[in-house]
Amino acid sequence: MKIASVIVDVPAKQTDKAFDYLIPSQWEETIQPGMRVVVPFGPRHIQGFVIEVKRESEFKQLREIIEPMDLEPVLNHELLKLGTWLTDHTLCFKIFAFQVMLPAALKAKYEKKVKLAPGADVADLQLPLQSYFSNSSTLNWEIALKNGLVPYLQRASAEGLLEVLYEVKEKVRKKHVHVIGPALGAQDMKLELERLPGNAEKQKQVLAYFIEHHSEIELRQLTEKIKVSSTTVKALVEKKLLWEAEKEVYRDPYENRIFERTSPLPLTEAQTTAIKPILDSIEGNQHEVFLLYGVTGSGKTEIYLQSIQEVIEKGKEAIVLVPEIALTPQMVNRFKGRFGDQVAVLHSGLSAGEKYDEWRKIQRKQVKVAVGARSAIFAPFENIGIIIIDEEHETSYKQEEMPRYHAKDVAIERAKTYSCPVVLGSATPSLESFARAQKKVYHLLSLPTRMNNQALPSVEIIDMREELRAGNRSMFSTKLFEMLKDRLEKNQQSVLFLNKRGHSSFVMCRDCGYVVSCPNCDISLTYHRAGVQMKCHYCGFESPVPKICPECSSEYIRYFGTGTQKVEDELGKILPEARVIRMDVDTTGRKGSHERLLKEFQDGKADILLGTQMIAKGLDFPNITLVGVLSADTMLHLPDFRSSEKTFQLLTQVSGRAGRHQLPGEVIIQTYTPEHYSIELAGTQNYDLFYQREMFVRKMHHYPPFYFLALITVSHEQLMTVMSATEKIARFLRSQVSNQAVVLGPSVSPIARINNRYRYQCLIKYKREPNLTKTLKTIIDQHQNEAKNGLLVSVDVNPFILM
Ligand code: ADP
Ligand code: ZN
Ligand code: ZN
Secondary structure, three states, rough: EEEEEEEEOOOOOOOOOOOOOOOOOHHOOOOOHHHHOEEEEEOEEEEEEEEEOOOOOOOOOOOOOEEOOOOOOOHHHHHHHHHHHHHHHOOOOOOHHHOOOOHHOOOOEEEEEEEEEOOOOOOOOOOOHHHHOOOOEEEHHHHHHOOOOHHHHHHHHHHOEEEEEEEEEEOOOEEEEEEEEEEOOOHHHHHHHHOOOOOOOOHHHHHHHHHHHHOOOHHHHEEEEEEHOHHHHHHHHOOEEEEEEEOOOOOOOOOOOOOOOOOOOOOOOHHEEEEHHHHHHOOOOOOOEEEEEEEOOHHHHHHHHHHHHHHHOOOEEEEEEEOOHHHHHHHHHHHHHHHHHHEEEEEOOHHHHHHHHEEEEHHHHOOOOOEEEEHHHHHHOEEEEEEEEEOOOOOOHHHOOOOOOOOHHHHHHHHHOOOOOOEEEEOOHHHHHHHHHOOOOOOOEEOOOHHHOOOOOOOEEHHHHHHHHHOOOOOOHHHHHHHHHHHHHHHEEEEOOOOOOHHOOOOOOOOOOOEEEEEOOOOOOEEEEOOEEEEEOOOOOOEOOOOOOOOOOOOEEEEEOOOOOHHHHHHHOOOOOOEEEOOOOOOOOOOOHHHHHHHHOOOOOOOOOOOHHOOOOOOOOEEEEEEEEEEEEHHHHOOOOHHHHHHHHHHHHHHHOOOOOOOOOEEEEOOOOOOOOOHHHHOOOOOOHHHHHHHHHHHHHOOOOOEEEEEEEEEOOOHHHHHHHEEEEEEEHHOOOOOOOOOEEEEEEEEEEEEEEEEEEEEEEOOOOOOOHHHHHHHHHHHHHHHHOOOEEEEEEEEOOOO
């Protein structure tokens, strides 16, 4: 008799432990640790992960597992162990820790099928299976279960004859658009046009359009183009003069691209020195964390590539993390170019099915390298030889929902298990990492100069207050404007950089100062011209822009600030001849559009690339000789102790985009606070000095890396409830921690209300509190019971967002 310990998919305190189930005899050989199963739970049937298979249980009267969900374990032994570690370190429910390691396709909503593997022959299958596959190449999982085929399927899968597919069930949305086309020839259409009654002006316009163009068009484009309503168009469809159809929009993932193969470059002296300790660590199967500190263009990526090469030659595998935003084709090409189809790429641009395909390649050991964003750290390799985290300072490596893990911590944990190196690369390392390198916890490797000793671009800081005093109210300083013009004349390209989408493009009344804000959240709505709409970035609330001020009825209510759209408008006015490509969340929403826009810019189809931080990374085009930062300080004033660090990193990063090739580069940084050290030092690209200054500030204010942080956020619809609950938590915390720790709060969260829930917080700063985890767990557990009253308590250990 076999028994399985199962973590069930019920994220709650009472169920946050393994439950024992009997394995029915027909599944005895099938069910293994790391597989998902369906189990009875109360009156329901739910999913769970088998974490252990054993012979005895301390419990009597066990219920039976209903059925397995997998043919092979989806989590290997190491990942199961990692799940426990993740639970302990991020204080999340066990079920979340396991779920986060799997691709989305393995989570509900998908139909599971078993398919004959490419090249496999039905005749190779065991007899009971043959009849099922003789007519069809796929078999529905439900049918397999009903007919007792799973043990056969399992064997066939182990032999590589079958694979499991996850198909998105049909109703999960595909993208559709309405398309309109002419139902008649142009001649007939003309006759019909004349027959329309005289007052049907709009309908006539539509017909005239089709007489002229005589081809199909998206309904939305048509109505925009000739300014008619969709009702007008539909009326013509009803008259059978036009046809209407729904078309599926195909995604455009730039598939089947051919990657030019590259070979290892002979390393420079600096690179040779830097790579040596990494190679030694690989050779000696030694776990070590390296911090590869080198400016952009100093040859870090080449070091990654050659280290991976060594790992592959040893028969091992590599994980490379890059920020989502930097997962551009350029970056991916470098890895595919070197290692070809040994590389799996995991990024959010892929559909769930495509992601599952990549994941499966890793699981089936068909690839040796996994390149991806944060979650790729869970790539199910079993013989990892190196883990690389590029741009290690990026905050996107921290997940902001349960489990609130940092990819760097997970990387180090996995690398310890596999006795392999971790390489953290950055031109502007996070303060935490650099401090650890200074203390020799990490091994510091430096690449002090750019390849071929190209000079770093010259950076000039422009004081926008001076501009204003001189009477220039434009968002472009005189200098920046002149340089843009100069580049235009020389036929060179410029990049203009703006923080965040519509960061400050709110709608404000110029008479009374009223700002339109979200009714559910204490935050102003962001203006989007495309739809003449305002949106809340937190809860998604939308509303049209008011024509008059709701407070004072003034008509002078308009949008403010410098969203990318507004910059584009102004560029159109001051440099009408410039061709501009705008890249922000709005223009790159569609899959592939990011790449398409970059390609257009690379092909010289525009003079100016204008965008948000998504253009700060990875851009490496020879013709860019000017980078302009429109307002360097927008990020400085966020309620975040990392705001100086982030400003410095971002400015340094953007500056690095200019002059990467033969042509020298220039950078203009516009700011209202030129005296701030993070801006001044970004101007001279002096990381070391910045590090010293910032460490001093952090020390003074008890922030990381001198102290650890834990943030508790409490929210509820009733303000009084939140206040008293947070007060209780703070008191409890103070009674539990040592006098070395500081408990701040309760205080109102920087965003005081989201989605109609009031938010309060407590911040704990500490150096060594061995009991803190237990204390925090107690707090979570206590409030689990209160969750019914709607009180939500979340704990973020090592938070990156304090809002
Ligand atoms: P980073 O990752 O630090 O930005 P890269 O590895 O991308 O730097 O190197 C910058 C440029 O220099 C790239 O175009 C790369 O191909 C080139 N490069 C890197 N190492 C060498 C080398 N050893 N010899 C010649 N060119 C190199
Ligand atoms: Zn007003
Ligand atoms: Zn809102």
